[in-house]
Amino acid sequence: MKKAPLLLALLFLCSYAHLHAQRMCGIELTRAALIAKDPSWAQRIEQQRASQQGIADKYKQSLKNGAAQRTATVASPIPVIFHVIVTSAQFNQIGGYAGIQQRIDSQIAVLNRDYNAQNSDSVLIPYGWKTRFASSGIHFGLAHTAPNGWGTPGYELEIIPSTMDGFSGDANDYSDAKHAASGGLDAWDVSKYLNIWCINFTDYNGLLGITVSKSQCGGAGFPFDEEGVCVNYQAFGKRASTHDDYIACGYSTDGAPDYYDLGRTLTHEIGHFFEIWHTWGDDGGACPWSGSDLDDGLADTPPEADHKFYNYPDTIPGGTYYDACHYDGAIDTQLTTYGVASLDYMNYTDDIAMHLFTPDQAAMMAAQVATGGENNTLTQNPTLLNWPANAGVTEQELDHEVGIFPNPTTGALSIGITGISSLQQIAITNILGEQVFTNSEARLHNFYSIDLSAMSKGIYFVRCTFASGSITRKILLQ
Ligand SMILES: [Zn+2]
CATH class of the missing domain: 2.60.40.3080 (Immunoglobulin-like)
Incomplete structure (x- = not known):
């Protein structure tokens, strides 16, 4: 008898999940793929998590000491190339050439605002979180010189046969999309360009993006020419018109559906590209005091059991949302002031609910771009942002x-x-x-x-x- 309410609740949950698309990111899939290739990756990934705070602290200290220049702040924008690989129907769905141009232009603008604490929706950040709203100083720009020296609008387009539809994730990094030989488009020199592939993910419902960072490449890991981000072709750029096609999110505050249409999927994925983790640490719901788990390895993202979906009214603008890692009887009760980081770009909340990177996250990313960081070379080729000298066409x-x-x-x-x-x-x-x-x-x-x-x-x-x-x-x- 007592099982009936539970069954009803489960039925409700299932139908609810079906009606609404929750955010999903592929970083756990890529980590699982690496461990499957070579079990020693498990230890390497845990070491990486454990080293996060040290890297962030070292970077912040170097700025304080003046020993390092504010490299990320003054560094030139990172040249970004979008490889759009869609069917003819999908091409039309996102507005053809004009639609692609609008999406990549608006996406670059979103990235520059979000990575430099200039997003206008930061006014929604609750009081307790204001001091944790940080700028990484990283900038982005469309590539306008291709590897062969020709001009490029910042994207290249491949129309695939309708029978192909999109790409599956057999290798868990969507590697087929990244090679011309398997129907995709080859990466442009990953030491000079940030490569983004805009594709249809055919086998993971709700998957919006999947990233391969440099630390996941080489040796038994992924090939270096697969470094970059795959993003769902319906989830990049920022909406310009009510007619634009984007994926609907899971929750609405006013009855009208919200969409993944503010460009935050790539804000999130590029965070992984710069080696920061999900705020809850992909640890299956554990809290820091329940074992060796360190969540994301950063101190200023509060302990969090598991991801947060949607945009619940009690997260923003109310400001506090708690989960199982709220309080263990011993941990500082400041957590009760801030709640978990549901408003962080590295959570699973809807585009409309994300507003910040924390100072430690920003420092961790800036360290990758600074001198000696793994992504430093991306800022060393500013001429790629310009049209070639002989290409005066805009x-x-x-x-x-x-x-x-x-x-x-x-x-x-x-x-x-x-x-x-x-x-x-x-x-x-x-x-x-x-x-x-x-x-x-x-x-x-x-x-x-x-x-x-x-x-x-x-x-x-x-x-x-x-x-x-x-x-x-x-x-x-x-
Ligand atoms: Zn993610």
């Missing part, structure tokens, strides 16, 4: 004003160009580099209808050359 000209569709095509291909007076040539080459089309008119038009149906099926490249640079798009003839 980002907008390149990406808002050149449209090639449909892609893939069965033969008919349209190329639309608006407002560019400096266009010199449109050429299409096959994968062997042989030119199969070039515009022959003395005067250029702004719209071309090209019939490729007599050509062999396969990959072709459309190159539009302007007085000041060129842009190349890959197309698939089916």
Whole structure:
């Protein structure tokens, strides 16, 4: 008899979970994959957790001593390249070329605000947490020079066949998406660019992002050219219009659904890229006093049993939310003032509920970017943020004003160009580099209808050359 209420409660929980997508991140999957490859990784990962505070303290002390420059504060932005790998339907779903451009532009703006304590929603941070709202000093920018020296809008696009849909996580780091040989796009030099792959995760419902950091690469770990972040193609960038397509979150405060549409998925994942952990420490619900668990290894994120979902009214702006690690009868009761870090970017709360990195988290990340840190080289190539000297075309000209569709095509291909007076040539080459089309008119038009149906099926490249640079798009003839 007594089991009936429990059963009802379970049924309710199951249906509730089904209706709402909770945030999920893949860092635990990558750690499990590393341990499966080589059991000694378990010890290495625990050592990493235990060393977090020491690294943060050392960095903070170096700033106090003036022994080190405020490297992260003055360092140039990290060049970011987005590898967008989607089907034609998914491409349309996120708004085509204009949608991708808007998402990457807004994502970079979100990262710069969140990593420098300039997010406007910080006004919602409760009083007790104000002193734990910190800036890492790390900046980001779209890459505008590609490894081959050509100009880039900051993303490259691969349209995959609809039969492919997306990528599975067999290797737990979505490695197929990171290699052209397996249908994805190769990383750009990981010592110079922060690589982000925007893809569909086909086998983990609710998975929004999965990161491979440098400490997980090399030896028996992941290959270095898989370093970077995979993000769900419906969860990057910041919403510009009510019509934009984003994944709905699990909780709403006002009846209307909230979405993962504020760019916080990448704020969170890039935290992992800079080696910080989830605030609860991925320890299966343990508290620091219940064993060797140190949670995330940082002192200023309060002990926390397990992740927090949604955006409950009693987390923000109420300011305190407790769980099983609230109080053990011996630990400082300051925890009762602050609650757990449900408002931290490294929790699982909704985009709308996340507001801060703590000083220790910020110091830990800044240490990776500072001189001697594992990500320092990313700040040493500021010219990659600039367009190449011969490419005076602006980002907008390149990406808002050149449209090639449909892609893939069965033969008919349209190329639309608006407002560019400096266009010199449109050429299409096959994968062997042989030119199969070039515009022959003395005067250029702004719209071309090209019939490729007599050509062999396969990959072709459309190159539009302007007085000041060129842009190349890959197309698939089916
Ligand atoms: Zn995570």
